[in-house]
Amino acid sequence: MSLVWEALKSTEILVVGDIMLDRYIWGRVGRISPEAPVPVVHRRQVTETLGGAGNVALNLVSLGCRTSVVSVCGTDAEAGMLDNRLSEKGIRAYLVTDPGRPTTTKTRILANQQQMLRLDHEQTHPLPADVQERVMQSINNCIPRAQVVVISDYAKGMFSGKGLAQEIIALARGQGIPVLVDPKGLDWERYRDATGITPNTAELEGVTGTALAADESALVASAKQMRQHLALDWLLVTRGGQGMCLVGQYDSEVLISAQAREVYDVSGAGDTVIATMAAALASGLPATEAARLANLAGGIVVGKLGTQPILASELATALKYNDLQRFYPFAAGKVADIPAAKAKVDAWRIAGDTIVFTNGCFDLLHPGHISLLYQARAMGDRLVVGLNTDASIKRLKGSSRPILSEPDRAAMLGALACVDMVVCFAEDTPLTLIRALKPDILVKGSDYAPGQVVGKAVVESYGGRVRLVDIVQGYSTTRLTEQVAAGTGKNEKTSSTS
Numbered sequence: 001m002s003l004v005w006e007a008l009k010s011t012e013i014l015v016v017g018d019i020m021l022d023r024y025i026w027g028r029v030g031r032i033s034p035e036a037p038v039p040v041v042h043r044r045q046v047t048e049t050l051g052g053a054g055n056v057a058l059n060l061v062s063l064g065c066r067t068s069v070v071s072v073c074g075t076d077a078e079a080g081m082l083d084n085r086l087s088e089k090g091i092r093a094y095l096v097t098d099p100g101r102p103t104t105t106k107t108r109i110l111a112n113q114q115q116m117l118r119l120d121h122e123q124t125h126p127l128p129a130d131v132q133e134r135v136m137q138s139i140n141n142c143i144p145r146a147q148v149v150v151i152s153d154y155a156k157g158m159f160s161g162k163g164l165a166q167e168i169i170a171l172a173r174g175q176g177i178p179v180l181v182d183p184k185g186l187d188w189e190r191y192r193d194a195t196g197i198t199p200n201t202a203e204l205e206g207v208t209g210t211a212l213a214a215d216e217s218a219l220v221a222s223a224k225q226m227r228q229h230l231a232l233d234w235l236l237v238t239r240g241g242q243g244m245c246l247v248g249q250y251d252s253e254v255l256i257s258a259q260a261r262e263v264y265d266v267s268g269a270g271d272t273v274i275a276t277m278a279a280a281l282a283s284g285l286p287a288t289e290a291a292r293l294a295n296l297a298g299g300i301v302v303g304k305l306g307t308q309p310i311l312a313s314e315l316a317t318a319l320k321y322n323d324l325q326r327f328y329p330f331a332a333g334k335v336a337d338i339p340a341a342k343a344k345v346d347a348w349r350i351a352g353d354t355i356v357f358t359n360g361c362f363d364l365l366h367p368g369h370i371s372l373l374y375q376a377r378a379m380g381d382r383l384v385v386g387l388n389t390d391a392s393i394k395r396l397k398g399s400s401r402p403i404l405s406e407p408d409r410a411a412m413l414g415a416l417a418c419v420d421m422v423v424c425f426a427e428d429t430p431l432t433l434i435r436a437l438k439p440d441i442l443v444k445g446s447d448y449a450p451g452q453v454v455g456k457a458v459v460e461s462y463g464g465r466v467r468l469v470d471i472v473q474g475y476s477t478t479r480l481t482e483q484v485a486a487g488t489g490k491n492e493k494t495s496s497t498s
Contacts, residue, residue: 008064008312011282012145013275015060016135016168017053017152017159017182019071019095020104020122021078021085022307024048026350029111041111045350050085051106053152055268055307056182057091059275062309065282068092068145070138072131072158078103078121094138098131104156113351126160136167143171147282148178150274151194155184165190178233178281182274188230196234196287198274204237213239216255223247234287238273238298246291254288256295268307273298276310303333304347314340321407334414334421338436341384341423345437348382357439359386359430361393362409363402368445368472370416375469376443377418384421384437385413386430396428429454440464445471 027041050058053071060067069086073079073095082103086093101123109117127135135158143149149172151165159165165181169191172179178195186207191197204222205212212219219237224247227235234248243258276297280290296318297310317337336344345355358376362369362385377383387410393402402409410422425433434442434455442459446468450456456466 007283008279009066011065011147011279013057013060013065013067013148013150013278013282014139014142014146015053015057015067015069015150015152016139017056017069017071017150018104018154018156019054019069019073019082020051020106020154020156021082022049022051022055023105023107024350025107025109026352027109027111028352029116039111039116041109041116044352047350048081048085049307050082050089051268051307052104052154052156052271053150054082054086054091055271055309056150056152056275057086058089059272059309060279061089061091063275063279063312063315065279068094068142070094070096070135070142072096072098072101072127072135074101074103075099076103078105092142094142096131096134096138098128100128101125101157104154110351113353122156124155124157124160126157127164132164135164139168139171143175143177146172146177148180148278150278151179151181151191152271152274153182153184159184159190163190166192169194180274180278180281182270188226191232192230194230194232196232196236196277197230198236198238198270198277200238200270201240201242216245220245220247220253220255224251224253236273236277236291236294238270244291244295246288248287254291256292258295258299268309269298269302271307272301272310276315300333304344308343308347311340311343313337321411334419335410336421336423338423338425338433341421341433342436344421345382345384345439353382354380354441355437355439356380356383356441356443357386357430357434357437358383358443359388359425359433361388361397361402362413363393363397363404365412371472372443372445372469373413373416374418376441377420379441379443379467382420383418384423384439385419386433387413387422387424389424389426392426392428431455431458434458438462438464442466444468447471 024047025043026045027043029039029041031040033040053069057067057069069091073082075097083093102121104122107119108115153159169179181191181194181197183191183197183199188207201213208222210222212222223235223237223245227247237245241258244256246254273294276294277290280293297315300314300318301310317335321335356376356379390402390406413419413422423433431454435458442455444453453466459466
């Protein structure tokens with residue numbers, strides 16, 4: 001599978017749907033309240049981001065697409081916050097105000113990496129006629145630029161009844177523009193004649209009245225029947241840990257397996273799936289390849305805490321390591337480039353995690369490496385490993401190194417339970433990476449003097465610490481390769497862990 005990433009920059013996507021403000025209160029739990037059997041959350045930080053249709057739009061701009069969003073909000077402070085977030089992300093916003101409803105806001109309280117409570121502030125009554133008319137005016141102004149239209153239905157009132165959704169589908173399809181729908185509720189007639197819809201298994205079960213989760217053949221049959229009934233080009237069922245099922249014209253079906261990932265939060269995964277489908281279709285990929293890419297993207301975002309978009313760089317990295325998933329389950333999902341790594345580290349830090357960093361070539365993992373990594377991980381909540389690329393190792397070690405390629409070395413590190421993320425760096429030292437991630441603790445082996453540790457001054461400048469850990473004597477990649485070349489298994493003493 002290949003995607004021309006530059007093509008995404010020339011795509012124009014219009015998102016129409018229920019927008020909301022996702023507010024996160026991050027804290028720590030240390031005790032139970034004496035007033036009631038509930039945990040006491042000590043608030044550390046509050047963050048706000050785009051939710052619902054806004055998160056679909058955020059995923060699209062994160063993939064590099066030009067994006068517009070048409071939605072309805074209230075006249076409250078939250079509406080201003082939404083407008084600011086949209087503007088900051090470069091999303092063209094057409095927010096139609098309805099004085100009769102608040103801006104939909106979901107407030108989540110998270111502590112110790114778990115969601116403790118969610119508070120919703122919303123009204124879900126149908127749009128008044130004048131509000132719906134203003135929504136259609138905005139859509140008419142935006143649609144000439146669009147290559148794909150996404151309807152993001154969160155059952156907050158925009159698409160109650162058949163009117164608005166059917167108007168949008170007729171308008172777009174009449175101009176040859178594909179319409180993708182993320183459906184909600186039990187009445188899918190309002191999505192008739194769309195290009196494709198992306199329900200999850202539970203949503204399809206709700207509409208068909210049939211248990212489908214444990215019966216793949218019944219799920220495929222129901223999906224085909226629903227596609228035909230609604231006159232869709234295709235229907236994509238997202239199945240969580242079981243992957244996806246795409247049914248298309250001529251009753252063909254494609255079953256796409258899920259990839260092994262650590263799941264932290266499924267919030268927003270459906271938004272990522274439909275956004276990636278829209279971006280891929282707009283850039284010229286056929287539906288089957290677009291679905292495979294959406295499956296990969298969905299697997300990445302469930303590994304993030306809170307609602308966070310997919311990044312183009314994350315998808316590119318995941319594609320690079322995609323073939324290694326069968327050899328290293330969960331491992332390839334831990335490999336990130338610097339922008340994706342920074343986003344994940346920032347989220348971990350908001351959640352109160354202590355970030356530990358170490359680095360090296362890690363060419364032929366040996367007991368010295370394993371000991372260093374586990375000691376490093378014990379110093380904090382998350383361990384990030386900086387890994388020299390193949391080119392930088394050749395400069396440092398000579399043309400005969402590395403022995404194992406960069407993808408293999410990264411995936412093997414990711415397979416270790418003590419490693420939370422692997423980030424490759426092309427320079428001879430990890431200084432640029434350290435400056436980007438700002439780890440709380442920088443770890444190296446005790447064979448280094450404190451003054452020799454690259455990044456020491458940077459880490460200490462913002463209050464971080466440098467720690468040297470004991471190393472297992474007698475192991476080094478250089479020595480091991482020399483012994484193999486000499487035909488001996490005897491491991492002579494050395495203090496290097498390179």
